Amino acid sequence: MTSPISTRRHGDVLIILSNNPPVNALSTSVRQGLVDAIAEAEGDDAVKAVVIACEGQTFFAGADITEFGKPPQQPWLPVVVDTIENCSKPVVAAIHGTALGGGLEVALGCHYRVADKSAKLGTPEVKLGLLPGAGGTQRLPRVAGVRKALEMCATGNPIGAKDAFDCGLVDRLVEGELIPHAVAYAEEVRDIRPLAKSSERQDRMADSAPGIFDEFRTANAKKFRGFEAPLKNIEAVEVATQKPFAEGVIEERKLFMELMSGEQSAAQRYFFFAERKASKIEGLPENTEPRPIHKVGVIGAGTMGGGIAMNFLSAGIPVTIVEMGPEALDRGAGVMRKNYEASAARGKLTAEQVERAMGQLSPTLDFAALADCDLVIEAVYENMDVKKDVFARLDKIAKPGAILASNTSYLDVDEIAASISRPADVLGMHFFSPANIMKLLEIVRGAKTAPDVLLTAMGIAKKIRKVAVVAGVCHGFIGNRMLMPRQIEATKLLLEGATPEQIDRVHVEFGMPMGPFQMADLAGVDIGWHRDPTRVETIRDQLCAMERWGQKKGAGFYDYDEKRRPSPSPVVQQVIEDFASKQSVQRREISDQEIVERTLYTMVNEGAKILEEGIAQRASDIDVVWVYGYGWPVYRGGPMYWADSVGLAKIVEGLKGQEERMKPAFSFSQLLLDKAAKGESFTR
Ligand code: NAD
Secondary structure (H helix, E strand, O other), X not given: OOOOEEEEEEOOEEEEEEOOOOXXXXXXXXXXXXXXXXXXXXXXXXXXXXXXXXXXXXXXXXXXXXXXXXXXXXXXXXXXXXXXXXXXXXXXXXXXXXXXXXXXXXXXXXXXXXXXXXXXXXXXXXXXXXXXXXXXXXXXXXXXXXXXXXHHHHHOOOEEHHHHHHHOOOOEEEOOOHHHHHHHHHHHXXXXXXXXXXXXXXXXHHHOOOOHHHHHHHHOHHHHOOOOHHHHHHHHHHHHHHOOHHHHHHHHHXXXXXXXXXXXXXXXHHHHHHHXXXXXXXXXXXXXXXXXXXXXEEEOOOHHXXXXXXXXXXXXXXXXXXXOOHHHHHHHHHHXXXXXXXHHXXXXXXXXXXXXXXXXXXXXXXXXXXXXXXXXXXXXXOOHHHHHHHHHHHHHHXXXXXXXXXXXXXXXXXXXXXXXXXXXXXXXXXXXXXXXOOOEEEEEEOOOOOHHXXXXXXXXXXXXXXXXXXXXXXXXXXXXXXXXXXXXXXXXXXXXXXXXXXXXXXHHHHOOOOOHHHHHHHHOOOOOOOOOOOOOOOHHHHHHHOOOOEHHHOEOXXXXXXXXXXXXXXXXXXXXXXXXXXXXXXXXOOOHHHXXXXXXXXXXXXXXXXXXXXXXXXXXXXXXXXXXXXXXXXXXXXXXXXXXXXXXXXXXXXXXXXXXXXXXXXXXOXXXXXHHHHOOOOOO
16 A cells, blocks of 8 residues: 655655545554654755645644544554654644644644645644643643643634734745745754754743633633533643643643543544434435525525524525515514624624625515525424415425425424425425524425435535434424423423422533523523413413513513523412412422433433434434534433433333323333343444
8 A cells, every 4th residue: 555645855855745635634554654754854864854744635634533443553643743843854844724633733743834824723632522642732832822722722623824823833824835835944944953842842831820720711611511621621731831741741641541531532522423424314315416506595584584594695605585574574684684793793704794695685575586596495483374375385486496495393394295296395404593503403304305305405504514414204303302301391390399490400410501491481481382371271371471481571480680690480489389289299309310310311212212213313313413402411422322321221210210200291212111121222
């Protein structure tokens, strides 16, 4: 096999070139090739300086993920990086595309870094529950400064080349051809001694003001809540400020191994692959080709329609948005503009980008304007008759081959499809609120949905940077369906003696962003309410009748002050107790464990049903839905992965213990029972 690493000479500079498509991952052969090439430079007196560069779309973009989970092969990355740094001739990294993870560590092993202006540099290891383990946490603060290193390592977010230049991580920014510039730079520095070894530098450590680490931990406490890896990254960077490099790397290795062998990183690495797998559609004929999408239509400019439209506009795809009246249309377009301008105010977009996006929007009251759209997404009221009426009109005017999608949360996509003349063109595209921000998109495959329609929807999801998961038709698809048993049991637990605060606390301590009642207050307690204040059958009906509709009314399951800070509500407590006595429910002390079993174990059970009914293609898809759609803590992998960690036998035992109390709403998933009995799991 030929090595992905080749060398060539330009004058007295040795150019080491990697060609390992698609992203120049640091596979074993690349690592070996780098070590060999440095030896070649050492052994040749005519070589006075070295440039390390990559062919193709990017500099080394990280580790080779196909080597994950296998026994590590030599030479290990730390050795490669040390070898580069110990070269007796100056080594210059020529960075384009992305220098990420191990790629950045290689660049840090070099004595200088030259980067294309559009390059990005980062240490995303924390997102896999790890830290840069080849000396990265020790070299980065010495080169880029402590504050920058802290931010990069603990958040995993990459920085742009300009930012990298400003903090000293990059020595020269280049526009135009990178390698000739890097060679010229190497010529400039070829005689400078001593060599600027990252591991020996102290000049950038000055900004390690006392307290910087504690301040950083406090400032990011919310973001890092529950995660181990950010804290270990911070600790490792702190070590760099306290100990010489040789001791620092030993400490770094220890922290790395703790993370690597821990449960969180295992879950995060699992999730990384789960997300990639989600885009694969089972059972698609091999020759399926996507339909071209040049123009998108959105019907309804309400909460969802506006956000949905923004996704396409941001991706440069023109959108026609249709409403029923001028007021709703203006309001919808106004909200979109306001959202874009808020992003611009935060520096995320330029004013020009805002105008470009809004310039691609055609708001109209004329349904016929949808005639030239390749994809139309309906986001009108959640009502079957209204949806059927909209689809009937679409059927008449949409061009042949146009894809007709519904954003329904619960309605039967097959029934909608069957009501028109082209059911094969229909599918669900279920966005999550706020639709311009939430990453998840459930693509609902109807019984008649054509393979190319499905494939197109998955492709367009990627284009608008969503994580798409295929779901089958059922009430609530994957995500909302699993919410239902949780909601039922959470409400019953209130009657039996738990408080909204206790139930929410258990969920937040578990790692969810909020509990079921906090979520209800945020989304609106009145969502789906029948709107008849005299008809009071549930606690929720009662709260709605009292106009306790949640945060927007300053009262819901909690009371809110003017800053929307919640406090337990004596009124709600009274409502709960009155209901309990009316229904003769015996009130008792509820343990946190019971809450876990009745709200989280039941979700796992529902997930298992979703799997056995073929609604989800695979267990890991369910996990993707919950992490991206509802904020399930990624360090627990997702509900199905988490169930495997707990042990399915234990889940079944817990559910059996609660079965009597949960009847008749609850019934066991046969798949869960079978797997538990056989000692099997869902995700491993
Ligand atoms: P919304 O009430 O905010 O907006 C619906 C809009 O559709 C209104 O502006 C209305 O004027 C317009 N509309 C109604 N009939 C129309 C017609 N015939 N032609 C053109 N416009 C029409 O509702 P929403 O929250 O945006 O929900 C829309 C859909 O998205 C529903 O099916 C809902 O279940 C689903 N959904 C909502 C959420 C959420 O959190 N709000 C999340 C996912 C999916």
